[in-house]
Structure formats: C-alpha cells, structure tokens
Amino acid sequence: MTLNEYPDAEMLAINLANVLAGKLTATLMHEDRATLVVPGGTTPGPIFDALCDADLDWSRVNVMLSDERWVPEDDPRSNTALVRRRLLTGRAAAATFLPFYAGGDDPEDVLSEVEAMILPHLPISVALLGMGVDMHTASLFPRGDNLRLALDPAAPILVSMRAQGLDCTRVSLSARVLRDALNLHLVITGAEKRAALDRATRLPPQEAPVAAILDEAEVHWAE
Numbered sequence: 001m002t003l004n005e006y007p008d009a010e011m012l013a014i015n016l017a018n019v020l021a022g023k024l025t026a027t028l029m030h031e032d033r034a035t036l037v038v039p040g041g042t043t044p045g046p047i048f049d050a051l052c053d054a055d056l057d058w059s060r061v062n063v064m065l066s067d068e069r070w071v072p073e074d075d076p077r078s079n080t081a082l083v084r085r086r087l088l089t090g091r092a093a094a095a096t097f098l099p100f101y102a103g104g105d106d107p108e109d110v111l112s113e114v115e116a117m118i119l120p121h122l123p124i125s126v127a128l129l130g131m132g133v134d135m136h137t138a139s140l141f142p143r144g145d146n147l148r149l150a151l152d153p154a155a156p157i158l159v160s161m162r163a164q165g166l167d168c169t170r171v172s173l174s175a176r177v178l179r180d181a182l183n184l185h186l187v188i189t190g191a192e193k194r195a196a197l198d199r200a201t202r203l204p205p206q207e208a209p210v211a212a213i214l215d216e217a218e219v220h221w222a223e
C-alpha cells in the first residue's frame, strides 16, 4: 500500500483525476479499450467533476461501478445515477457504461447474465474504490451475508450482498476481481477514515474487507 496525502479535498480530487486520466491514457496506448471502475457514495463526485473532461479517447473506455445498490436508476440511492450525472458528461459522455442493475428484486436471479456482460472487459485497467469507516470497500461489508464468498480466491465476478444496516440489497465486484485491477486506487477523506485505514492494515479481510485490496492499492487521503 502506498499513501498519498493532500492538503485538502479539492487538491486530492484534481490530482487523483489527473492520475486516473493518465493511467487510462497509458492503457489506451497499448490496448484497444480500457475498463474504468468507480465507486458510488459521496466522496467521488468532485473527482468525477474533474475527470469527466480529461482529454483522452473516452469512446474507447468502458465504465462500470465497483458495486451497486439493487435499485432502479431513478432511485436516489442508485450509484448508476450518480455516475451518469457526474462522470458520464462532458468528454466522458462518449464512454460506454456497463450498468449492473438488471431489474427485479433479487440480483441472484440475473447475476450470471450481468457477469457475462462484465467478463469480456476484465481485467480492470483502472479502479477507484472508496471505503467506509467500518472498513468496507465496494459492497464488501464486515458481516455481509456473502462476504466469505466475495473474499474467496475462486469467487465469482459479482456477488450479491446483504448486511444489517443496509437499506437495500447490493451487488459488488469480488475481492479477486478488484485485486486483479492493473491500477488500483483507494480514496478516503477525513480523520475517521484515516484511523479506520490504519486499523485495517492490522486486521484480516474477514473483519476489515478493505484489507483484501490494500497490498495492491495506492491510497489517496485528505483531511
């Protein structure tokens, strides 16, 4: 794990957007297409606002989420709606978005179809992940019902996840798929998450799921 500290959240957003754009540009120098994975939540918005106008060939970029709440796009909890609003605009509107939500109440009914859509676009070229103060990343939650499966080296590409305190079912890329990203970045802000990150470095992934990806991750933090 490498840790990059920034004087404030604005500097973090601008610099991290440049780092991600640089990695995508480098990928597109030797690949026909690049796959970008981004998180939902409240942290990435300013990063998306800076990244969406990066001068790169977005028409050759596939964008997908690290995880999704299993709700339609018009639901305020939808990460897809966040990405369409804040990232897939400006130059990045030319990117191809691969939504996970496929309708219905239970993702298990359609997981294999969604995985079939994802598979051709792996490994991930550039992944940006967030983290909760409970040390979850993507939707790999401590005490999540499918956490053991999601952490298994032979895990499927996508797992459903339910956990106490979550107001809806989620789906998440599994730890092995996230770890296999060719460029893996984790963004956190604030003292509480910084302390949680420090704790996660001393805990097993079963207790601190973010620990499953820390070895491969470049961490970006601002107060």
Ligand SMILES: O=C(O)[C@H](O)[C@@H](O)[C@H](O)[C@H](O)COP(=O)(O)O
Pocket (backbone or CB within 6 Å): 039, 040, 041, 042, 043, 044, 066, 067, 068, 069, 079, 129, 130, 131, 132, 136, 137, 138, 139
């Ligand atoms: O669907 C989501 O919410 C994200 O993918 C999730 O993993 C997020 O990155 C963390 O929960 C941090 O969320 P904040 O950025 O809101 O703190």
